[in-house]
Amino acid sequence: xxxxxxxxxxxxxxxxxxxxxxxxxxxxxxxxxxxxxxxxxxxxxxxxxxxxxxxxxxxxxxxxxxxxxxxxxxxxxxxxxxxxxxxxxxxxxxxxxxxxxxxxxxxxxxxxxxxxxxxxxxxxxxxxxxxxxxxxxxxxxxxxxxxxxxxxxxxxxxxxxxxxxxxxxxxxxxxxxxxxxxxxxxxxxxxxxxxxxxxxxxxxxxxxxxxxxxxxxxxxxxxxxxxxxxxxxxxxxxxxxxxxxxxxxxxxxxxxxxxxxxxxxxxxxxxxxxxxxxxxxxxxxxxxxxxxxxxxxxxxxxxxxxxxxxxxxxxxxxxxxxxxxxxxxxxxxxxxxxxxxxxxxxxxxxxxxxxxxxxxxxxxxxxxxxxxxxxxxxxxxxxxxxxxxxxxxxxxxxxxxxxxxxxxxxxxxxxxxxxxxxxxxxxxxxxxxxxxxxxxxxxxxxxxxxxxxxxxxxxxxxxxxxxxxxxxxxxxxxxxxxxxxxxxxxxxxxxxxxxxxxxxxxxxxxxxxxxxxxxxxxxxxxxxxxxxxxxxxxxxxxxxxxxxxxxxxxxxxxxxxxxxxxxxxxxxxxxxxxxxxxxxxxxxxxxxxxxxxxxxxxxxxxxxxxxxxxxxxxxxxxxxxxxxxxxxxxxxxxxxxxxxxxxxxxxxxxxxxxxxxxxxxxxxxxxxxxxxxxxxxxxxxxxxxxxxxxxxxxxxxxxxxxxxxxxxxxxxxxxxxxxxxxxxxxxxxxxxxxxxxxxxxxxxxxxxxxxxx
Numbered sequence: 001x002x003x004x005x006x007x008x009x010x011x012x013x014x015x016x017x018x019x020x021x022x023x024x025x026x027x028x029x030x031x032x033x034x035x036x037x038x039x040x041x042x043x044x045x046x047x048x049x050x051x052x053x054x055x056x057x058x059x060x061x062x063x064x065x066x067x068x069x070x071x072x073x074x075x076x077x078x079x080x081x082x083x084x085x086x087x088x089x090x091x092x093x094x095x096x097x098x099x100x101x102x103x104x105x106x107x108x109x110x111x112x113x114x115x116x117x118x119x120x121x122x123x124x125x126x127x128x129x130x131x132x133x134x135x136x137x138x139x140x141x142x143x144x145x146x147x148x149x150x151x152x153x154x155x156x157x158x159x160x161x162x163x164x165x166x167x168x169x170x171x172x173x174x175x176x177x178x179x180x181x182x183x184x185x186x187x188x189x190x191x192x193x194x195x196x197x198x199x200x201x202x203x204x205x206x207x208x209x210x211x212x213x214x215x216x217x218x219x220x221x222x223x224x225x226x227x228x229x230x231x232x233x234x235x236x237x238x239x240x241x242x243x244x245x246x247x248x249x250x251x252x253x254x255x256x257x258x259x260x261x262x263x264x265x266x267x268x269x270x271x272x273x274x275x276x277x278x279x280x281x282x283x284x285x286x287x288x289x290x291x292x293x294x295x296x297x298x299x300x301x302x303x304x305x306x307x308x309x310x311x312x313x314x315x316x317x318x319x320x321x322x323x324x325x326x327x328x329x330x331x332x333x334x335x336x337x338x339x340x341x342x343x344x345x346x347x348x349x350x351x352x353x354x355x356x357x358x359x360x361x362x363x364x365x366x367x368x369x370x371x372x373x374x375x376x377x378x379x380x381x382x383x384x385x386x387x388x389x390x391x392x393x394x395x396x397x398x399x400x401x402x403x404x405x406x407x408x409x410x411x412x413x414x415x416x417x418x419x420x421x422x423x424x425x426x427x428x429x430x431x432x433x434x435x436x437x438x439x440x441x442x443x444x445x446x447x448x449x450x451x452x453x454x455x456x457x458x459x460x461x462x463x464x465x466x467x468x469x470x471x472x473x474x475x476x477x478x479x480x481x482x483x484x485x486x487x488x489x490x491x492x493x494x495x496x497x498x499x500x501x502x503x504x505x506x507x508x509x510x511x512x513x514x515x516x517x518x519x520x521x522x523x524x525x526x527x528x529x530x531x532x533x534x535x536x537x538x539x540x541x542x543x544x545x546x547x548x549x550x551x552x553x554x555x556x557x558x559x560x561x562x563x564x565x566x567x568x569x570x571x572x573x574x575x576x577x578x579x580x581x582x583x584x585x586x587x588x589x590x591x592x593x594x595x596x597x598x599x600x601x602x603x604x605x606x607x608x609x610x611x612x613x614x615x616x617x618x619x620x621x622x623x624x625x626x627x628x629x630x631x632x633x634x635x636x637x638x639x640x641x642x643x644x645x646x647x648x649x650x651x652x653x654x655x656x657x658x659x660x661x662x663x664x665x666x667x668x669x670x671x672x673x674x675x676x677x678x679x680x681x682x683x684x685x686x687x688x689x690x691x692x693x694x695x696x697x698x699x700x701x702x703x704x705x706x707x708x709x710x711x712x713x714x715x716x717x718x719x720x721x722x723x724x725x726x727x728x729x730x731x732x733x734x735x736x737x738x739x740x741x742x743x744x745x746x747x748x749x750x751x752x753x754x755x756x757x
Contacts, residue, residue, distance in 0.1 A: 001142060008049065008061030009158065016161035019169065021128050027160030028053055031127050036096070036159075043092040047157050060158050062147075062521045073145035073156050074139070080146060081185040085155040090179055092173045093134075100129040133169040135159065137181050140168045144185070152194070219226060265289075265320040267331040273310070273336055274447075274458055279318075280582060281306050281332075286323045292316030292334070295744050305565055305582055305617065309337040309726070330639045351425035353415035355385075358527065359432035360405075366431060367402040372417045380673075384416040403566055405433045442505040444518035452525055453497055459504055461490045463518070479503040479522075496524045545714070562640035564630040568662070570647045575662055577646065581630055590633040595620075597627040620648040662686070663696070663731050673718045681716040684707070684731060684745075696733035699742065703727050 016558045018026045025032065035735060037045040049062035049070045054507075062070040080567060129375040133159065135143035143158040162168045170177065225232055228241035233239055267281045281291055282305040289299050291308040293316075299306065310316065319331045329749060354369040370384050384397040389411045397415070404690050405411065411431040418424050443462040475484040478494045479502035496502060502522045509515045528565070579593055581604075592601040595618050604616055620626060626646040633639050668680035680703065686693050701708040701715035708717035715729070729745040 002755055003071045004059075005071055006068050007066060008059050009073070010054075010057055010371050011158075011161070012057045012060045013015055013449060017165065019133060019160050019162060021124065021131065027128075027132075028058065035099075035125055035128065036132075037080065043088065044096055047089055047092060048159050049156060051160060056594075058161070062156055069147035070145070071154055073147040075142045075368050076144040076155075076185050078144055078185050079187050080153075081144075081182065082153060082190040083188065084190075085153070086179065086182055086186055089157075089182075090175050093178060094175050096129060096132065097173050097182050100126045130173065132172045132260055134172045134178065134181075136168045136170050137185065138264060138427050139164050144182070147660045155600050178227075212384060220417075224295050225452070235707075255337065264322065264327065265318070265332060267318050267332045267334065269455070274456065275310055275336055277336075278309050279317050280309055281308070281320075283320045283322075285327060287327075287329075288321045289319075290319045292318060296742070303565065305580070307580060310334075312594055321360050337368065349419060349423060349425055351415055351417045352414065352426040353427040353429050355413060355429050355431055358429070359434050362406055362408060362433055362743055363404050365404050368397065368415065370397055370415060370417070372415070372425065372427070378555065379419045379421055379423075379707065382420045385416045385418075387414045387416070390415070408433050408435045425531070430524075440508065440510050440514050440516040442506050442508045442516040442518040443502065444520050446520040446522055448522075449520065450523045450525065451496070453499055455495070457494050457496065457504075457522055459487075459492045459494065459506070459520075461487065461506055461508075463506075463508055463516070475507045475509075477507075478536070479505065494520065499524045562630055562632050562642040564628065564642040564644050566628065566644050566646055570649060572662075573619065573621060573648060573650055574619055576617045576619055576664065578615050578617050579628060579630065579644075581632070583632060583640075583642075588632050589637075592631045594629045594631070595626070597629075601629075601631060620646075623648050623650050663728060663733075663743060664746060665729060679716055679718050683714050684752075685713070686733075692735050694736050694738075695730055699730040699732050701727075701729045 001009060001011050001015060018028065020026050021032070033050060036048055037050065039336065049060040052059045052061070060070050061068060112553050113573070126738045137144050140163045143163070145156045145158070146153040147156050148154050163691065170181065172178065177354055221480045223256060226241065230240040231311075255270050255657060264283050264285045264287075266283070267279065267282070269277075269279065273279065279291065281289055282302055283289060283299050284302045286300045287298075289306050290294065291306060295308040297307055299320075316334045316336060317331050318334055319329060321329045334438050334669075351372045352370070353372075354447055356367055356369065357364065358366070360366050368386055372381060372384070385394045386397045387394050388403055394416065411425065411433065412428060413431050414426060414428045416424060416426050441463060447458045447460075448455070457478075461474060467598055474487045476487040476492055477484045478496070480498070484505075484507055485687050494504075503519055504522055505517055505519045507515060507517045561583060563581070563583045564584050565580045567580070568575075581591060591604045591614070593604065593616060594601045604614055626648055627640055627643060629643045631639060631641045663684055663686050666683045666685065668682050671679045671681070673679040682701070684698060686696065696713075698710050698713060698715060702719045703719070708715040708718065731745060732740065732742045735742045
């Protein structure tokens with residue numbers, strides 16, 4: 001006996017003995033099958049499969065709604081038969097026996113047949129009904145089978161044969177005998193199990209409905225609640241759970257950064273900033289100000305503001321220790337985030353391969369450029385080899401620096417560089433050759449895409465190289481009423497002053513006039529805006545949020561202010577003087593400065609206009625009294641100014657208070673370092689009060705975040721990539737009076753522009 005998929009169960013000839021009717025034929029004759037499985041006997045047809053004799057045996061098949069049940073049925077085991085199936089099976093057999101009795105009583109020609117019964121047409125069929133036998137479950141257990149799911153199983157009986165030579169069947173005319181034979185196989189707990197399954201199904205369906213409803217509710221943005229803490233917003237869109245001073249969310253009712261009362265330390269901006277951004281800190285009481293361990297300075301008044309730039313991402317503490325013992329020290333936690341990708345220090349020896357253009361057209365010349373470098377002292381790159389494809393041979397880059405491909409495809413190009421110590425580095429680039437028109441594309445990334453008014457937004461051009469050898473221009477618009485403006489570098493920064501959604505668009509135009517654009521949306525949240533330009537607090541940065549005005553009370557109309565800070569306040573002849581705009585305006589149409597009372601105004605650079613608290617330097621060649629004026633033109637065409645007085649004196653002039661020495665980093669001496677690299681050598685000298693210095697040394701020196709080699713009062717580094725590199729240093733000096741102090745040197749005035757050809 002074996003099952004045939006989607007067909008039924010087949011019994012081989014040697015496995016069964018067909019049962020025969022005493023008068024004529026075997027049980028599986030067509031007439032007997034129709035009598036047992038006719039349409040009026042559907043209560044029996046559900047138990048007995050149709051039997052089809054074949055040369056190799058007999059095939060039982062039972063189809064229900066297109067599904068073959070006999071093929072998937074399993075032999076009946078003890079305590080597995082549902083009790084309802086036994087009851088229905090016994091009733092079906094008794095109804096079958098009633099056909100023979102009704103047939104004998106309604107044999108007259110005028111008697112009508114009931115629609116529920118189809119009596120046999122002849123005595124042979126009556127004899128078949130009365131002598132119909134069932135398989136003995138004790139001797140032929142495989143003849144009784146269960147089909148369907150375990151909690152809704154139905155009985156299937158393979159009929160009309162004896163498996164045992166001496167007979168393995170019993171008469172089906174006695175209901176008590178049928179029940180006695182099958183009772184050991186009945187599952188008494190089937191109804192309870194079936195009910196449990198139904199309950200579990202209903203519970204699972206209810207749980208699924210609740211889960212879908214919860215997901216649907218959570219996906220619905222509540223316009224009247226803060227997306228961060230779900231606190232109700234005010235009518236102006238401000239979160240009630242934010243600190244009114246710095247805008248951070250409260251924790252247990254307190255701001256994690258601000259002091260509740262009597263705050264003396266002020267930091268702007270206070271929210272998360274990006275690496276390279278400038279932070280300004282000041283205190284309204286004298287004390288020692290420490291900015292993240294990068295800058296330490298003694299402050300004496302609120303006008304003594306300290307500016308610092310954070311080159312590395314991380315969490316920093318800005319602390320203030322007061323001179324007055326009755327005051328407590330304060331701190332502000334500041335989070336510095338890396339932009340789109342953190343600028344990690346480069347490896348000391350690295351292979352870099354550049355291919356242009358990529359992708360390229362068939363037959364177009366592709367040029368390989370070696371941008372590899374080594375910063376290991378005493379080492380240089382001795383050999384450069386290129387492989388134009390996996391199966392191609394390695395060739396010197398100087399001899400095979402360019403080539404073309406006639407057919408479209410993909411090629412893996414590898415560059416291998418070897419230094420004079422035998423160390424090898426490899427760089428691999430996938431080159432795409434396509435015969436399709438290479439359309440110019442533009443890709444823009446903006447960070448963050450959701451911010452508060454006054455927060456710095458960074459846009460970066462991530463577009464791939466174009467087929468043209470050079471790009472004509474790159475432009476950007478911030479979507480707040482400005483037109484497309486040139487974007488000289490791959491990064492640009494901007495500050496939005498009003499809440500709303502702004503479309504930032506990058507446009508790149510190629511040599512042949514083809515243009516491509518990319519757009520990102522920046523959502524500026526309502527309810528938090530920069531500090532109003534009023535009073536002494538105007539010197540706080542434009543990134544310091546303030547409480548939104550009430551819907552019923554109009555903000556006070558005050559004149560905007562302009563604030564200028566000079567460092568130092570008394571300068572030596574030839575000493576750099578730094579002028580810092582600490583007005584805190586987020587947007588300025590034009591920022592200008594005049595270094596003398598009768599001089600002309602000059603502009604800050606465009607890069608500085610994009611920064612908060614920009615700075616500019618100048619030196620004076622003659623002593624005297626100098627009047628310096630800062631002029632700001634606001635977006636509404638109003639003009640505000642601030643004037644400061646500066647004393648320029650000669651070294652050693654009497655009548656001046658002792659001043660801290662000033663150290664200056666000289667412009668670098670540039671020399672070729674091999675492999676198209678440049679070695680930059682910086683020298684640090686003392687430019688003021690040098691006669692009070694007994695000795696000094698360089699503690700640290702970095703260029704673009706990479707440490708330089710320090711040799712006495714000089715620092716050198718090998719640079720292989722051009723661009724702007726921030727220079728930072730720290731100097732420790734000892735005075736003639738045996739006093740030791742450390743001075744960090746960092747800021748925009750130390751940004752060096754390097755050209756590497």
